[in-house]
Amino acid sequence: xxxxxxxxxxxxxxxxxxxxxxxxxxxxxxxxxxxxxxxxxxxxxxxxxxxxxxxxxxxxxxxxxxxxxxxxxxxxxxxxxxxxxxxxxxxxxxxxxxxxxxxxxxxxxxxxxxxxxxxxxxxxxxxxxxxxxxxxxxxxxxxxxxxxxxxxxxxxxxxxxxxxxxxxxxxxxxxxxxxxxxxxxxxxxxxxxxxxxxxxxxxxxxxxxxxxxxxxxxxxxxxxxxxxxxxxxxxxxxxxxxxxxxxxxxxxxxxxxxxxxxxxxxxxxxxxxxxxxxxxxxxxxxxxxxxxxxxxxxxxxxxxxxxxxxxxxxxxxxxxxxxxxxxxxxxxxxxxxxxxxxxxxxxxxxxxxxxxxxxxxxxxxxxxxxxxxxxxxxxxxxxxxxxxxxxxxxxxxx
DNA sequence: AGGTATTCACATGAAACTATTCTCTGAGTTAGG
DNA sequence: TAACTCAGAGAATAGTTTCATGTGAATACCTGT
Numbered sequence: 413x414x415x416x417x418x419x420x421x422x423x424x425x426x427x428x429x430x431x432x433x434x435x436x437x438x439x440x441x442x443x444x445x446x447x448x449x450x451x452x453x454x455x456x457x458x459x460x461x462x463x464x465x466x467x468x469x470x471x472x473x474x475x476x477x478x479x480x481x482x483x484x485x486x487x488x489x490x491x492x493x494x495x496x497x498x499x500x501x502x503x504x505x506x507x508x509x510x511x512x513x514x515x516x517x518x519x520x521x522x523x524x525x526x527x528x529x530x531x532x533x534x535x536x537x538x539x540x541x542x543x544x545x546x547x548x549x550x551x552x553x554x555x556x557x558x559x560x561x562x563x564x565x566x567x568x569x570x571x572x573x574x575x576x577x578x579x580x581x582x583x584x585x586x587x588x589x590x591x592x593x594x595x596x597x598x599x600x601x602x603x604x605x606x607x608x609x610x611x612x613x614x615x616x617x618x619x620x621x622x623x624x625x626x627x628x629x630x631x632x633x634x635x636x637x638x639x640x641x642x643x644x645x646x647x648x649x650x651x652x653x654x655x656x657x658x659x660x661x662x663x664x665x666x667x668x669x670x671x672x673x674x675x676x677x678x679x680x681x682x683x684x685x686x687x688x689x690x691x692x693x694x695x696x697x698x699x700x701x702x703x704x705x706x707x708x709x710x711x712x713x714x715x716x717x718x719x720x721x722x723x724x725x726x727x728x729x730x731x732x733x734x735x736x737x738x739x740x741x742x743x744x745x746x747x748x749x750x751x752x753x754x755x756x757x758x759x760x761x762x763x764x765x766x767x768x769x770x771x772x773x774x775x776x777x778x779x780x781x782x783x784x785x786x787x788x789x790x791x792x793x794x795x796x797x798x799x800x801x802x803x804x805x806x807x808x809x810x
Numbered sequence: 811a812g813g814t815a816t817t818c819a820c821a822t823g824a825a826a827c828t829a830t831t832c833t834c835t836g837a838g839t840t841a842g843g
Numbered sequence: 844t845a846a847c848t849c850a851g852a853g854a855a856t857a858g859t860t861t862c863a864t865g866t867g868a869a870t871a872c873c874t875g876t
Contacts, residue, residue: 518855518856520854520855520856521855521856541854541855543854714858716858735819735820736819736820736821737819737820755858755859755860756859756860756861757820758821758822758859758860758861759858759859759860761820761821761822762822762859765821777820777821777866777867778867779818779819779820779866779867779868779869780818780819780867780868780869781817781818781867781868781869781870782816782817782818782868782869782870782871783817783818783819783868783869783870784817784818784819784820784867785818785819785820785821785865785866785867785868786818786819786820786821787820787821
C-alpha cells in the first residue's frame, strides 16, 4: 500500500519527456498536412461545386495506409462545412469507416450505420433491408441539401458485402427529390477497383486521386514537425527521427506507423527514467508494437481459433513445418482433453487460413506430389512464449 | 529414357443447416371505467 | 374498452457441416529404343 503510494508520488515527480503526447496519436489532426499540397488542391477542386449547391463528382481515392488520405478528406470537408454554415447551402459530410466499425460488414448493417450517423435509431436486425433503405431515404430527403458520403476502407465493405451496395447507393440519387448524394470512396488496395462491376466503376470513380507513399525524407519532415510539439526540447537523441523514418519508409512509407513508433519509443524511454530517447528505443518500440498487436489479436480470437492456434504452435515446435492433417490430429486430442466439440477438418482448414491472414502463423499450399497436397504450416516465433501463456489462459490449461 | 496415368491428402466451393438476435403482429389477458 | 403481455412469424447474421469437386507433382506404369 505504502509502496504503491510512493510509486505514484515519484511517478508524478518524475520528469516527463512529453509536452503533449496526443500530437503523436493517430486521432490528432494537424492544421497543415505537409507533402500533400497537390492532393489537397485536387480534392478541393473536385468538391468545390458543392458550395454552389451543385453536385460534386464522385471521387475515388487510392493510397496505402498512412499516406494521409483520411486526414486530407476530413480536413477539407470540415472546412467546406465551416464555410457553408453561414450561408443557406446545406451540406453534410457523412464519414464512415467500413473497417473500423467492423459491425458494418453487410449491406444491412452498413445502411443501418449510415442511418445511425444521421441520428436515427435502427434496430441491429429484424427489418428487411429495403426498409432500412427507405428510412435512410426519408431521413436525408426531407431537406434540400448535398450529402458527401465518405466511405473509408471501402474495399473491406465490398469484399464482405458485394458490390450491390455501391450500385444501390449510386442509384439512390434517382430516387431522391430534394437531396443529392456524392460519394467519396477511399481504398488501400489499388487493384480493388478492377474487381467491381465496370458500370459501377465508371460512375463511382468519375475522378480519381492517388496518394503516393511518403519517402523517407518526407516522413522525417513530418516527424520533426510533430516531435517538436510532442516532446520537450532536446529529449530526442540524434538519429532517432531518421531511424524512425527509415523504418517506416521501408514499410511503404506509412506515416502513422512512424508516429506510433516514435510515441512508443518515447514511452519506453520515459519508463526507464531516461532523459532522452535513443536509437535503441526505436528497436524496442518496434518489438513492443508487434508483440502487443499479436497478443491483442490472439486474446480476442474465439476459443476454437485459439485451440487451432495452440495446436499449430505445439506441433510446429515438435517438428518444424507441418501439414493440416498433423495439426488436426493434435487439435482433436486437445478438444477432447479440454472438453469442447471439435470442428470438422474442413473448417479447421479455413481457420488455419484465417490465422495465416492475421499474420500469426504462416501457411501456404504446397503439393508433395504422390504424398498429397496440403498447407505447409510454420510459426515464425519471436514472441511465442507470451502467446502461449495467453492461449493457455484462454483454453483453461494448466 | 521418356511419356502418361495414378494417386495422395488435402484444398476449395457451394449449399444447406443451426442457433441466436431482434422486430413486428395479432391474439389473448387484464384492469379500470 | 384500452392497455398490456406474450408467443410465433420473419429478417438477418455467424459459424458450421455436408457434399462435391479440384489439383500439383512425386511416383508407378508403360512403351519403344
